[in-house]
Amino acid sequence: MKAIQNIGIVIFLIGLSIFGALPFLGNFKLDQNAFDEMITNQGIKSEIFIEDLKNKLVDKEFSGFQSLAPMVAESIEKANNFHTKNKEWGKKVYVGSDDLATSIRKKSGYGFIPENKGLMWLLTFGLGIIGALMFIIPQVVTLGKKGIKNDGIYHQSSTNQGWIAWLVFIFLVSFYLVLYFKSEYAVNWTYLVDPISESLSGNLAGHWFVYGFMYCVVMTVMAVRMYIKYRHNMYQMVRTTSVLFFQIVFAFLIPEIMVRLQLSYSKGYDFKNAFPLDYDFFFNWNLKELIAGGGLGLFILVWGIVLTVVIVPVMVYFFGKRWYCSWVCGCGGLAETLGDPYRQHSNKSLFSWKVERWLIHGVLLFAVVMTGFTLYGFFAETSTVLGIKVQSIMNTYSFLIGAIFAGVIGTGFYPIFGNRVWCRFGCPLAAYLGFVQRFKSRFRITTNGGQCISCGNCSTYCEQGIDVRAYAQKGENIVRSSCVGCGVCSAVCPRGVLKLENGPEAGRINPTQVLLGNDVDLMELVNNK
Amino acid sequence: MENIVIIGNGIAGVTAARHIRKNSDKKITIVSSETDYFFSRTALMYVYMGHMKFEHTQPYENWFWKKNRIDLVKGFVNTVDHENKKLTLADGGHIKYDKLIIATGSKPNKFGWPGQDLPGVQGLYSKQDLDQLEANAPDNKTCKHAVIVGGGLIGIEMAEMLRSRKIPVTFLVRETSFWNGVLPKGESAMINEHILEHHIDLRLETNLVEIIADENGRAKAVTTDKGDTIACSVVGLTAGVSPNVAFLKDSGIELGRGVKVNRFLETNIPDIYAIGDCAEQHEGIGQRRPIEAVWYTGRMMGETVAQTICGNKIEYKPGHWFNSAKFLDLEYQTYGWVFSERGMKENEQHFHWRDDKEKICVTVAFDKKTKEFLGINTFGIRMRHQIFDRWLTEKRDVNHVMEYLKDANFDPEFYSKYESKIVSKFNAEFGTNILPKKKSWKRIFSNA
Numbered sequence: 001m002k003a004i005q006n007i008g009i010v011i012f013l014i015g016l017s018i019f020g021a022l023p024f025l026g027n028f029k030l031d032q033n034a035f036d037e038m039i040t041n042q043g044i045k046s047e048i049f050i051e052d053l054k055n056k057l058v059d060k061e062f063s064g065f066q067s068l069a070p071m072v073a074e075s076i077e078k079a080n081n082f083h084t085k086n087k088e089w090g091k092k093v094y095v096g097s098d099d100l101a102t103s104i105r106k107k108s109g110y111g112f113i114p115e116n117k118g119l120m121w122l123l124t125f126g127l128g129i130i131g132a133l134m135f136i137i138p139q140v141v142t143l144g145k146k147g148i149k150n151d152g153i154y155h156q157s158s159t160n161q162g163w164i165a166w167l168v169f170i171f172l173v174s175f176y177l178v179l180y181f182k183s184e185y186a187v188n189w190t191y192l193v194d195p196i197s198e199s200l201s202g203n204l205a206g207h208w209f210v211y212g213f214m215y216c217v218v219m220t221v222m223a224v225r226m227y228i229k230y231r232h233n234m235y236q237m238v239r240t241t242s243v244l245f246f247q248i249v250f251a252f253l254i255p256e257i258m259v260r261l262q263l264s265y266s267k268g269y270d271f272k273n274a275f276p277l278d279y280d281f282f283f284n285w286n287l288k289e290l291i292a293g294g295g296l297g298l299f300i301l302v303w304g305i306v307l308t309v310v311i312v313p314v315m316v317y318f319f320g321k322r323w324y325c326s327w328v329c330g331c332g333g334l335a336e337t338l339g340d341p342y343r344q345h346s347n348k349s350l351f352s353w354k355v356e357r358w359l360i361h362g363v364l365l366f367a368v369v370m371t372g373f374t375l376y377g378f379f380a381e382t383s384t385v386l387g388i389k390v391q392s393i394m395n396t397y398s399f400l401i402g403a404i405f406a407g408v409i410g411t412g413f414y415p416i417f418g419n420r421v422w423c424r425f426g427c428p429l430a431a432y433l434g435f436v437q438r439f440k441s442r443f444r445i446t447t448n449g450g451q452c453i454s455c456g457n458c459s460t461y462c463e464q465g466i467d468v469r470a471y472a473q474k475g476e477n478i479v480r481s482s483c484v485g486c487g488v489c490s491a492v493c494p495r496g497v498l499k500l501e502n503g504p505e506a507g508r509i510n511p512t513q514v515l516l517g518n519d520v521d522l523m524e525l526v527n528n529k
Numbered sequence: 530m531e532n533i534v535i536i537g538n539g540i541a542g543v544t545a546a547r548h549i550r551k552n553s554d555k556k557i558t559i560v561s562s563e564t565d566y567f568f569s570r571t572a573l574m575y576v577y578m579g580h581m582k583f584e585h586t587q588p589y590e591n592w593f594w595k596k597n598r599i600d601l602v603k604g605f606v607n608t609v610d611h612e613n614k615k616l617t618l619a620d621g622g623h624i625k626y627d628k629l630i631i632a633t634g635s636k637p638n639k640f641g642w643p644g645q646d647l648p649g650v651q652g653l654y655s656k657q658d659l660d661q662l663e664a665n666a667p668d669n670k671t672c673k674h675a676v677i678v679g680g681g682l683i684g685i686e687m688a689e690m691l692r693s694r695k696i697p698v699t700f701l702v703r704e705t706s707f708w709n710g711v712l713p714k715g716e717s718a719m720i721n722e723h724i725l726e727h728h729i730d731l732r733l734e735t736n737l738v739e740i741i742a743d744e745n746g747r748a749k750a751v752t753t754d755k756g757d758t759i760a761c762s763v764v765g766l767t768a769g770v771s772p773n774v775a776f777l778k779d780s781g782i783e784l785g786r787g788v789k790v791n792r793f794l795e796t797n798i799p800d801i802y803a804i805g806d807c808a809e810q811h812e813g814i815g816q817r818r819p820i821e822a823v824w825y826t827g828r829m830m831g832e833t834v835a836q837t838i839c840g841n842k843i844e845y846k847p848g849h850w851f852n853s854a855k856f857l858d859l860e861y862q863t864y865g866w867v868f869s870e871r872g873m874k875e876n877e878q879h880f881h882w883r884d885d886k887e888k889i890c891v892t893v894a895f896d897k898k899t900k901e902f903l904g905i906n907t908f909g910i911r912m913r914h915q916i917f918d919r920w921l922t923e924k925r926d927v928n929h930v931m932e933y934l935k936d937a938n939f940d941p942e943f944y945s946k947y948e949s950k951i952v953s954k955f956n957a958e959f960g961t962n963i964l965p966k967k968k969s970w971k972r973i974f975s976n977a
Contacts, residue, residue, distance in 0.1 A: 151580070448915075460585045
């Protein structure tokens, strides 16, 4: 078994290394036709830019491409300086050099990688999946009898913030930086999944398709791990299946299929992604597209509003925010699968709780204010509100919250700060659901009388950094806005003290002060509160 | 300002300190020689097993004590001079007190086995024991084999710990079946099976005779009364605990096995109280034993004595017995009294159900004649404390318990439910015709 696992690790690492090397490999050569097509597609009107870039690129062979984006950037700058001087605003190039470089690369790549997409897929994704499963599946045996198996978590480098964790951290952060800011490095990755993308939407893959596909693959493989680790715990099995389903069907397949069907509103839409997590839902370009998108567009517009205003809070009333955060949400889905080995790193100190409350509510405020600005701008048909450019607010949010916080920090920091950094400190939707859960909900984690022995397993494994024990040892139910209801505190409790349940609101919050589990009269008194 | 001095920073002493602080402004000093800060002793095993770091066993952050003006003194109390209300520490220092709370807990039992003090031989109780085990048995190369002596809760925990590092373990148990002095035979038998499934070499009806030293004076083997010699590098002595009160021998405080206290947790000396594992009631409360080395009784005594010290004199009333434990992967809970065959009362009758596939079982004790429900043991099913506490208070009969058993289930959502199987076996055995009622929130939260 150990041997199979070790071979699995080697295979996985080979796949990962090839994947990691791809951004730096490959040749490309842009011919005149492809160049013209790209210029037309991007709507570029600057002759200076076209001429300049054509001289540099067309019919020339390149190997590697680190120079490409700077070259494009140089041409853009040159052209824009010229047009600015001549006040030819219409001719200025507004497309980013990275985006242009990406589309040039995608069109002009040749050689082994784009010509052997299937084989390259096998050498990267394929080896990764096989290797990972060879490591994970033997755990059915190596973990021993079913039950809580956290042995050695704090002895292993990978799960105890050791060097392996730091390598994973560097890998994840780099991956997200490429994805959000340097997509031209991701072009070789897009070739690998072109066949899959074409079979789904009919289009070639972009780097966001790579991400979406990879997201589903990683979640599926790590869900297998969850199924094995928690095979004694039906709550975990059902919940894992649920997040997996919503990710693959709602976040991945349906949007792709919408594109394939070329519906009146042909942009894919993730029906489960609620505002304000889906922060650009009310951006004016999106509203315009929705309104122009005929019946389906209008349906999505209404659905998006109803989802946030009615469905989300009503469901939180009945089931707690877990129905969204750990049963449906994609961010939560990744956290609960890929992130599960790191859940113990969330900080439990009172200080971090204070930081959490300032940050997450700050982000919510930011999202709401921004949306107010965009909506006002949309209806008043102006691009400036209160003297501030709406576009610049949107850009700031997209960059700081959408990319850096949710992506780079949110997932990249898994191995160091735990798997719910984004959900705990940043997600505006979580903040909103949290209010409902804290003040108007049937959900609580019930503490079972006086059985708590203060061991601290619950607090240690709470991914949201809740000091669960602080409540349990006082006999108090846990009612916290940040709880995503993953159920792991209940799972790891050795004494059967904690249970997630949806019950009557009366008595949900039960502060107990003295003599808990002690003396019948006082226990009654306490329960009456 | 009155100075309350507490000896011992375990759950009892710390709970007392916290509640005195909640209810008063008195000066509070906690003396301990074990650790700087309170930690949860029950979690030590998880540190060795790598589930947690030691810091995770500390329920309060380090700033908590200063913020709540609870002074922590690291020191070992050598003597208590109650005439001058003064403690003498091992380093020669003195602490004056106005009221003294003794909460010194337990120490592992040693029964005079030859070789019991050799290096490599240890108990598992304190932080020091944990550190020692880490040194004695860091991995299965340093510690090729371990022998554990004593089949109780700490013994099985220690076996689980060592197994988590793949160290072969031989487990010597005096009884004919694991913990059958406490558990009825069906349950005890199920745990025997479970222990063997975890590759622990369980040897029942086997006693330790001698621990043999190697040429360096370290334990190298044990001999048993079955005539076996078992080579090992670590010997775990887990034959129960007893009150840690040796330092009070000549203090004038009345001692039995522990510090003798009345129902107000007062000793024979005014202004001196004893709580937790080290306290011994003159007579057991209800069917409880005079000394109860249980986590929650330590906590409850701490809560009670704090009330008394703050002027609200309260009798210690531990309420209905309950407890819980985990044997490897098996969770155990008990509410009320279910005695083993050995300790069974004359009027006590048992109903036992065990699932045919899973390691899940339930034993319900009730009165033969009146059918009054006396208690329940559950393995692999979690139960709601509050419900059983209520049923015990209301003196419900066993039929009522069966009928409303679903109200008491505390398993996580989506777990398989066993109440129907349990009740149908009960019906078959006792000729009743009980239909289990659906779970009702209304009943669960009603205070009737």
